[in-house]
Amino acid sequence: MKDIAALKLYTRVARLGSFSAAGRESGMSQPQVSRMIAELEQELGARLLSRTTRAVVPTEAGKAFLLRIEAILAALDEAGQSVREGGEFHGMLRLSMPTSFGIHVAIPRLADFAARHSRLQIHLELDDRRQDLVREAVDVAIRIGALPDSASATARQIALVSRVIVASPAYLAANGAPARPEDLAGHRIIRGAAAANPLAWTFERDGESIAARVQPQFTTNDNEGAIVAAIAGLGITSTGEWECRRALEDGSLVRLLTDWTMADVPVHAYFPMGRNTRAAARALIDHLRDGIAADGRG
Structure with a gap:
C-alpha cells in the first residue's frame, strides 16, 4: 500500500506541477513529498520529474510513466470496488460544474447517493469558468452547451435544458x-x-x-x-x-x-480521464441523470 500511495502522490505532483500543492492535498509537508518521489525515482532507476525554480514538470520518461500509472490506479480502484462489501465507494471524488447547476440540480440530489456511500468524500467545485480538469484532478465535470468535437468521446449527455x-x-x-x-x-x-x-x-x-x-x-x-x-x-x-x-x-x-x-441546451457529463474514470464518478452521474429524468427536469 505504501507503493500505491507513492504512485498516487507522483500523479498529483506531475499534474499540479508542485510538490507543495500535492502535499497540501494529501496532508503532507513539501519535504515529505519530495522524499517519497525521490525514493520512487531511485527504485525505478529513472528520473521522473524535472525540478526548476519555477515549476516541476515530468520528464519524457515521467510522462510515459504517468499515462501508464493513471490507468493502473484506475484499474485498482475498479478491482477494489468489485469486491468491496455492499459495493460502497470510498476515497475522494472531485466534481466540477457551473454554480447554477450545482445549486439547483446537483446538490439537492446528492443526499441519497452520499448516504449510500458514507465513506466517500465529495469535493464540489462550483465555477462557471472552465478550469484545467486534469491538473485539478477532477473526476467528472458538468458542461452546459455544445462540446468541442475533441471532447465528445469522453462526454455523456445527461439532460436538456429549456x-x-x-x-x-x-x-x-x-x-x-x-x-x-x-x-x-x-x-x-x-x-x-x-x-x-x-x-x-x-x-x-x-x-x-x-x-x-x-x-x-x-x-x-x-x-x-x-x-x-x-x-x-x-x-x-x-x-x-x-x-x-x-x-x-x-x-x-x-x-x-x-x-x-x-x-434546448444539452447538459453533458465530461470525464477528463476518459477510460480511466473512477467507477464512483460514473455511478454519481447515473444517479444525477436518473434523478433529473424522474423529476421531468431539463
Whole structure:
C-alpha cells in the first residue's frame, strides 16, 4: 500500500506541477513529498520529474510513466470496488460544474447517493469558468452547451435544458414587455455565463425562426448573478428554466415571449480521464441523470 500511495502522490505532483500543492492535498509537508518521489525515482532507476525554480514538470520518461500509472490506479480502484462489501465507494471524488447547476440540480440530489456511500468524500467545485480538469484532478465535470468535437468521446449527455427569457415586474412596468423577439433591441439586456451567444438569441414559432441581436448593458461571469440582476430590475436575461423556476413561481420574475421557443441546451457529463474514470464518478452521474429524468427536469 505504501507503493500505491507513492504512485498516487507522483500523479498529483506531475499534474499540479508542485510538490507543495500535492502535499497540501494529501496532508503532507513539501519535504515529505519530495522524499517519497525521490525514493520512487531511485527504485525505478529513472528520473521522473524535472525540478526548476519555477515549476516541476515530468520528464519524457515521467510522462510515459504517468499515462501508464493513471490507468493502473484506475484499474485498482475498479478491482477494489468489485469486491468491496455492499459495493460502497470510498476515497475522494472531485466534481466540477457551473454554480447554477450545482445549486439547483446537483446538490439537492446528492443526499441519497452520499448516504449510500458514507465513506466517500465529495469535493464540489462550483465555477462557471472552465478550469484545467486534469491538473485539478477532477473526476467528472458538468458542461452546459455544445462540446468541442475533441471532447465528445469522453462526454455523456445527461439532460436538456429549456431556455427562457425573463425580467422583473418592476422592469416591465417601467419599460414594457417585448411582443416579438425583434423588440429586445430596445431593451436593457443582462448576459450571464449561461448565455449561449452574446450577440443573438434565436427564437422559433410555427416554422418561423428569428435571431434577435442583443447588446448587453450588464454582464456577469456567474449565471446566478444574472438572475439576481434581473430580479433587481436591471433588465431582461436569458437563462435555463430550472435556474429561475423559484423566482418565476414567487413572481419576482416574469417569463416573456411565451409563444416563442428557444433551442434546448444539452447538459453533458465530461470525464477528463476518459477510460480511466473512477467507477464512483460514473455511478454519481447515473444517479444525477436518473434523478433529473424522474423529476421531468431539463
